[in-house]
Amino acid sequence: MAEQLGIGTTDLSKAQIINLGGYNGYSGKEIREDLPREKKILEVSYAVSEVDSCSACYANLVGALWRLREEGILExxxxxIGIGQGMQGKTGRLGVGRCTKDFDVCIMGCPPDEEKIYQELKAYICK
Ligand code: SF4
Incomplete structure (x- = not known):
């Protein structure tokens, strides 16, 4: 319909595809699709202190945590890890997203993409 209106195309060879991050957002690869999304979230949620986080922010964090878990680093x-709008104005040691800008270490962005979270968390854990 968009193509017919002149505001899009169905020709993927002409498309510029931009990964906005998210649960399966790293390197364009799928991650462990054999596990349901809810189970993946449950398996890494113990590492997170969350108050009113936006879904994109939380999904990017879960994707990054899952990768670290698969590498044996998360443990x-x-x-x-603090995350969410409820963290604004609060302090802590490690946070994800602009809402945790007053934390000792903040992985900045709104939301930060999964790759950035992954790289910075990995560096934090392995320092
Ligand atoms: S940093 Fe941005 S995306 Fe993340 S919880 Fe705060 S307002 Fe939402």
Missing amino acids: KLDVP
Whole structure:
């Protein structure tokens, strides 16, 4: 319909595809599609202290945490990761997203993409 209106195309060879991050957002690959999304969230949620986070922010964090878990790195994390609008104005050791800008370490962005979260968390844990 958009193509017929002149505001889009169905020809993917002409498309510019931009990964906005999210649960399956790294390197264009699928991650462990054999597990339901809810189970993946449950398996990494113990590492997160969340208050009113936006879905994109939380999904990007879960994707990054899942990758770290698969690499055996997540278990070395010794501090909860703050995330969400409820963290604004609060302090802590480690946070994800602009809402945690007053934390000692903040992975900045609104939302930060999965790759950025993954890289910065990995560097934090492995330092
Ligand atoms: S950093 Fe942005 S996307 Fe993340 S919880 Fe705060 S307002 Fe939402």
